[in-house]
Amino acid sequence: MRALLQRVSEAAVRVDGDVIGQTGPGLLILVCAMQGDGETQAEALAAKISKLRIFEDDAGKMNRSVLDVGGGALVVSQFTLAADTSRGNRPGFSTAAHPLLGEPLYRHFANHLASLGVPVETGRFGADMKVSLINDGPVTISMEM
Known part of the structure; x- marks a missing residue:
């Protein structure tokens, strides 16, 4: 699975x-299930994100996780994270999981993150969504499991 994390004020x-769906201080997580992904990858990604130390401590160092700071997460499906731009001028998305597999993995990821103690709200899989955010830092991190 691929994810793009943004540390946000909201x-x-x-x-x-x-x-x-919305969150206050915490993370906006754009997530994409890739071909070959399963629940193992979704759970590993959620676990890693929950512990990732990208929030500042009292000394101003990135040393706290979303759990440590009591932050929330807005999880939004984003198949375009699978974009292949290596040929031509139009991205290809053939490496993304089929929606019949991608949607359950997206939901499993969000549910597992919530089970780890992170308050989670979500977007709507496959919908035309408008996402707004205030990126804090800015901190933006790409991850893959």
Whole structure:
């Protein structure tokens, strides 16, 4: 699975103008299931993210996790993280998991992250979503499991 994490002061996702998920201080996590991924990868990625020390401690060093700071997470499906730009000018997305596999893995990832103690809200898989955020830092990290 691939994820793009953004440390945020706040983030929200809207569908048809309605806020369907949001978080205050914490993480916006864009996530994509790739071909060959399973629950093992989803759980490993969630566990790593929950412990990733990208929040500042009292000395201003990135030394605290989202769990340590009591932050939340907004998890949004993002198949374009599978983009292959190696040929031509139009990205290909053939390495992304098929939606029938991708959606359950996306949900499993979000549910596992919540089970680890991170308050989680989500977007809507496959919907045309509008995501807004205030990137704190800015801190943006790409991950893959």
